[in-house]
Amino acid sequence: MSELTTTQKSILEAAAARPDGAIQPLPPHIKGGAARKVIDSMATKGLIVDADGWRITTVGYHAIGLEAPKAEETKTKRTRENSKKAQVIGMLKRPEGATTAQIAEATGWQPHSIRGFLSLARSKMGLQITTNRLRVIGPNQQGSPGSFTTYFA
Numbered sequence: 001m002s003e004l005t006t007t008q009k010s011i012l013e014a015a016a017a018r019p020d021g022a023i024q025p026l027p028p029h030i031k032g033g034a035a036r037k038v039i040d041s042m043a044t045k046g047l048i049v050d051a052d053g054w055r056i057t058t059v060g061y062h063a064i065g066l067e068a069p070k071a072e073e074t075k076t077k078r079t080r081e082n083s084k085k086a087q088v089i090g091m092l093k094r095p096e097g098a099t100t101a102q103i104a105e106a107t108g109w110q111p112h113s114i115r116g117f118l119s120l121a122r123s124k125m126g127l128q129i130t131t132n133r134l135r136v137i138g139p140n141q142q143g144s145p146g147s148f149t150t151y152f153a
Contacts, residue, residue, distance in 0.1 A: 004047075004063055007038055012047060012064045015056040023054045052124070084109070088117060092129065092153035099148050118151060127153045 004012070007030060015023045023042075026035055042048045047060035058068040080086060084107045091098035091106065103114050121127045129151055136146035 005038075008042055008047070009064060011038065011042070012056055012060050015048075016061060016064060016066055021055040023048055023056065085117070088114075089121070089127070089153060092121075092127070092151055097132070097150040097152040099150050101148065103151075121153075129153050 007027070010027060011023050011030075014027075015021050023039075026038075030038060039048070039054060042060070043050070043054075045059070045063075046057060047063055048054045049057050061068040087106060088098070088103055091103060100111050100114050103109065104111060107114075109117070118129055122129050130153075132150045132152070134148055134150070
């Protein structure tokens with residue numbers, strides 16, 4: 001691995017000192033385009049990763065001569081028990097699952113927001129979401145207004 005710049009080293013050391021390993025806030029003298037270049041360079045080298053905000057990786061810890069904390073020592077981001085996200089996840093885990101209409105009624109979200117949340121829940125939260133589509137066929141073989149999709153986690 002190539003040598004670290006003074007700026008990269010200071011950012012990694014500050015991130016290693018934080019419990020969540022976040023590189024933010026950056027030192028005050030790094031602004032705008034310079035910040036973007038430093039972050040891009042560090043990401044290319046595998047020193048940081050964008051996991052709900054830029055965080056130091058095991059490679060980053062080793063680059064500054066430290067051991068990465070054990071997995072159980074790192075804090076994971078969890079949803080609050082009374083949040084809309086937690087409410088939707090609870091609905092998805094029910095045996096009967098949840099439809100878009102049920103989720104919208106419980107949360108007040110629009111259908112596009114629900115689909116966006118389900119997409120993020122799959123990719124970022126790692127939920128295994130399956131669908132069951134019930135299509136009521138109308139004239140010309142198109143789905144009619146009685147069609148709906150049930151989502152399960």
